[in-house]
Amino acid sequence: MAAHHDHGHTPAAWTGVIIAFVGFCAGGVFMVAAQPVPFWGSMGVILLAPLVGGIMKMMGLGRKEEPQVRNAPARTAEQPPADQPQGEAAAHA
Template sequence: MAGSSHGHTPAAWTGVIISFIGFCVAGTFMVAAQPVGFWAGMALVLGGGVVGGIMKMMGMGQPKDAHEAFQARLEAGRKPADVQG
């Protein structure tokens, strides 16, 4: 997937970073035995997915045809090292 720039978009990075922060918050509050903080962290995890999806719809994600174009270039005989996103 690295040759097709899978996940190398602002939408993907933003969604993953927000979700990662949510996991950290949820884990911290789980250890501290604070259910409200845990569920707040889980809400952040879901929020990361929502934000990433919205950003993708706004055009900051990878186009749907990018993977198909990558596969077509591979089938045409080009080496994966020659294919740059």
């Protein structure tokens, strides 16, 4: 799969997670305190988290996409292709 394991440690990812965390914590407090208007405001803050993270990623603060490289073993002229049976390779030689 990917040789680079950073788990998304970027400013965009951290900012989105922190905003969502603050929104969840505030929402929990307002839910227990029976305050519906601030609770729904906290839900709005949670919805801002992916928006802010996405904008920051578009600004270049997210993870950089690495080019997809196919790591196929090198094949010499003497070796037949892996999908071709040995008998056919000898017939074409």
